[in-house]
Amino acid sequence: xxxxxxxxxxxxxxxxxxxxxxxxxxxxxxxxxxxxxxxxxxxxxxxxxxxxxxxxxxxxxxxxxxxxxxxxxxxxxxxxxxxxxxxxxxxxxxxxxxxxxxxxxxxxxxxxxxxxxxxxxxxxxxxxxxxxxxxxxxxxxxxxxxxxxxxxxxxxxxxxxxxxxxxxxxxxxxxxxxxxxxxxxxxxxxxxxxxxxxxxxxxxxxxxxxxxxxxxxxxxxxxxxxxxxxxxxxxxxxxxxxxxxxxxxxxxxxxxxxxxxxxxxxxxxxxxxxxxxxxxxxxxxxxxxxxxxxxxxxxxxxxxxxxxxxxxxxxxxxxx
Amino acid sequence: xxxxxxxxxxxxxxxxxxxxxxxxxxxxxxxxxxxxxxxxxxxxxxxxxxxxxxxxxxxxxxxxxxxxxxxxxxxxxxxxxxxxxxxxxxxxxxxxxxxxxxxxxxxxxxxxxxxxxxxxxxxxxxxxxxxxxxxxxxxxxxxxxxxxxxxxxxxxxxxxxxxxxxxxxxxxxxxxxxxxxxxxxxxxxxxxxxxxxxxxxxxxxxxxxxxxxxxxxxxxxxxxxxxxxxxxxxxxxxxxxxxxxxxxxxxxxxxxxxxxxxxxxxxxxxxxxxxxxxxxxxxxxxxxxxxxxxxxxxxxxxxxxxxxxxxxxxxxxxxxxxxxxxxxxxxxxxxxxxxxxxxxxxxxxxxxxxxxxxxxxxxxxxxxxxxxxxxxxxxxxxxxxxxxxx
Numbered sequence: 001x002x003x004x005x006x007x008x009x010x011x012x013x014x015x016x017x018x019x020x021x022x023x024x025x026x027x028x029x030x031x032x033x034x035x036x037x038x039x040x041x042x043x044x045x046x047x048x049x050x051x052x053x054x055x056x057x058x059x060x061x062x063x064x065x066x067x068x069x070x071x072x073x074x075x076x077x078x079x080x081x082x083x084x085x086x087x088x089x090x091x092x093x094x095x096x097x098x099x100x101x102x103x104x105x106x107x108x109x110x111x112x113x114x115x116x117x118x119x120x121x122x123x124x125x126x127x128x129x130x131x132x133x134x135x136x137x138x139x140x141x142x143x144x145x146x147x148x149x150x151x152x153x154x155x156x157x158x159x160x161x162x163x164x165x166x167x168x169x170x171x172x173x174x175x176x177x178x179x180x181x182x183x184x185x186x187x188x189x190x191x192x193x194x195x196x197x198x199x200x201x202x203x204x205x206x207x208x209x210x211x212x213x214x215x216x217x218x219x220x221x222x223x224x225x226x227x228x229x230x231x232x233x234x235x236x237x238x239x240x241x242x243x244x245x246x247x248x249x250x251x252x253x254x255x256x257x258x259x260x261x262x263x264x265x266x267x268x269x270x271x272x273x274x275x276x277x278x279x280x281x282x283x284x285x286x287x288x289x290x291x292x293x294x295x296x297x298x299x300x301x302x303x304x305x306x307x308x309x310x311x312x313x314x315x316x317x318x319x320x
Numbered sequence: 321x322x323x324x325x326x327x328x329x330x331x332x333x334x335x336x337x338x339x340x341x342x343x344x345x346x347x348x349x350x351x352x353x354x355x356x357x358x359x360x361x362x363x364x365x366x367x368x369x370x371x372x373x374x375x376x377x378x379x380x381x382x383x384x385x386x387x388x389x390x391x392x393x394x395x396x397x398x399x400x401x402x403x404x405x406x407x408x409x410x411x412x413x414x415x416x417x418x419x420x421x422x423x424x425x426x427x428x429x430x431x432x433x434x435x436x437x438x439x440x441x442x443x444x445x446x447x448x449x450x451x452x453x454x455x456x457x458x459x460x461x462x463x464x465x466x467x468x469x470x471x472x473x474x475x476x477x478x479x480x481x482x483x484x485x486x487x488x489x490x491x492x493x494x495x496x497x498x499x500x501x502x503x504x505x506x507x508x509x510x511x512x513x514x515x516x517x518x519x520x521x522x523x524x525x526x527x528x529x530x531x532x533x534x535x536x537x538x539x540x541x542x543x544x545x546x547x548x549x550x551x552x553x554x555x556x557x558x559x560x561x562x563x564x565x566x567x568x569x570x571x572x573x574x575x576x577x578x579x580x581x582x583x584x585x586x587x588x589x590x591x592x593x594x595x596x597x598x599x600x601x602x603x604x605x606x607x608x609x610x611x612x613x614x615x616x617x618x619x620x621x622x623x624x625x626x627x628x629x630x631x632x633x634x635x636x637x638x639x640x641x642x643x644x645x646x647x648x649x650x651x652x653x654x655x656x657x658x659x660x661x662x663x664x665x666x667x668x669x670x671x672x673x674x675x676x677x678x679x680x681x682x683x684x685x686x687x688x689x690x691x692x693x694x695x696x697x698x699x700x701x702x703x704x705x706x707x708x709x710x
Contacts, residue, residue, distance in 0.1 A: 069527035085381035089388025129377030
């Protein structure tokens with residue numbers, strides 16, 4: 001079956017999962033953390049019949065200080081760079097044990113969860129290997145808060161242009177981060193896997209449906225999830241959802257899927273909000289000037305247009 | 321009675337993994353370990369072994385996948401050498417406290433630089449302190465038997481720790497030796513199906529690998545060390561059970577002609593074969609020299625070692641790695657430290673041989689036993705590199 005034809009149970013306002021969260025409350029995430037919000041919603045969409053593998057990072061540290069754990073499903077943390085490889089082992093073992101009659105009968109999605117550093121920098125090799133090996137029940141989630149927040153806001157290859165971090169500080173000779181975000185969804189899609197999507201907790205039903213779809217599809221899936229970090233972004237904690245809406249509505253973080261290599265724009269933004277609205281709420285960009293905004297706007301629009309072209313060139317075939 | 325067959329030792333190890341009905345193999349190619357995993361992928365490909373073979377993209381991912389697989393409740397095997405073991409290093413520390421009984425064969429090889437694919441013990445010596453059990457094979461039969469024993473020991477709930485099976489790269493791994501291949505039924509009689517101590521299971525969810533702050537880290541490390549130390553009697557028990565089923569007896573410390581010996585050569589791995597031949601010639605010449613071979617390197621069998629060297633005037637500890645920056649090589653460092661508080665102790669001298677595949681000959685052992693006597697009157701101040709070109 002084609003990935004885009006794979007049925008899955010949709011989450012709607014009416015069918016929103018009830019009952020306790022799969023990620024228990026009481027964790028130690030910062031006030032207003034958009035990353036833990038995204039994680040909670042993703043896990044709520046799947047429930048507890050899954051196995052989670054966390055990379056070292058905020059979401060691991062804040063949820064599992066011995067002897068406590070927020071994870072209501074089987075969960076393992078091993079190291080920073082290897083969530084994809086650990087999950088590969090879990091997934092392969094689950095398959096072979098089921099085949100040999102020593103495991104559960106049902107398919108158990110295995111989630112590898114890492115931050116942007118654990119994905120795009122130190123973990124990219126393990127991720128690439130896992131995607132290429134085509135593990136059937138493997139879902140990789142990159143929670144992208146755009147820097148190494150757990151170690152104290154150091155820049156990663158996902159830190160956006162112009163952001164001031166502790167290792168890409170703004171100074172008289174530097175604008176801060178001088179490079180553009182690494183295009184991880186494109187890199188994941190280049191592995192020829194059946195499902196790649198971007199998601200944003202400010203659009204929570206879209207986010208939850210994407211992981212439902214990822215779990216239903218046979219083959220590896222990659223979700224790149226926008227994860228606002230009030231602490232690292234110098235953003236008011238109450239604005240974590242607001243900033244998420246702006247990220248997509250300015251076209252800075254477009255929501256799209258790549259299913260069997262076919263592109264779908266989930267939220268068309270025909271009249272984008274000014275990128276300045278997004279940047280001015282965040283202290284990490286406070287030094288940016290109009291000329292910087294002009295440059296960013298131009299590049300953001302060009303990338304958005306490129307995605308639109310891809311949706312037109314490689315659309316999902318109409319249902320037969 | 322089964323007849324021995326000629327088999328390359330690497331293939332014998334792979335056959336042992338098959339006989340143990342291993343569930344998952346995750347491995348990356350590195351010389352001289354490759355023949356083990358090549359044969360395993362062949363066994364999986366032709367259906368002789370019902371396992372998942374994960375062709376990972378690095379050793380770091382090999383060990384990571386093994387950790388995931390073992391945590392998911394699968395009997396798990398990998399093999400590596402040298403640089404590959406070094407690349408795994410971070411994960412090697414993590415498997416023991418998680419109580420994961422992974423079995424790893426190491427075809428021992430030198431570490432760069434300069435790059436060198438041949439045998440010594442630099443790789444295994446770099447992971448002395450990480451919490452894995454470690455066995456050393458001398459022959460092909462031992463490499464096969466230790467692999468089966470590895471699963472038995474590691475998976476025992478009193479242990480539930482990972483274990484390395486060390487075989488000298490090329491000089492053992494690539495030799496064709498006569499090997500008795502046990503039957504699947506015999507192995508099944510000896511090795512029960514894997515019942516994990518801890519497991520990622522949706523029916524009984526647990527969290528593994530939690531953050532341990534200053535209030536719990538010390539205890540977590542202590543528990544791991546305590547379990548490792550306490551695994552020695554389980555190893556001995558497994559050796560005894562093995563002898564009952566297969567008729568081959570193993571000890572944690574092996575001795576050869578140590579009775580009445582003035583000098584004892586201490587070593588690990590396949591060079592003991594050559595050493596024993598040299599020793600025979602020395603006895604014929606009226607020299608009283610014995611060999612003590614450490615089979616169980618971790619946990620170090622302190623009492624058995626002390627017992628084995630009792631009565632010797634001189635100990636010559638023969639290392640195959642250098643501990644850079646200190647006067648002794650790794651095995652000698654440990655032997656000296658464990659004998660320091662003894663009232664009666666032998667003169668100890670230390671020799672490093674066979675680095676990066678340099679041949680170790682009978683003459684080397686004869687030379688060493690002579691030197692060991694000399695050092696009883698004028699103590700050695702630093703290890704001696706035997707056969708170094710000045």
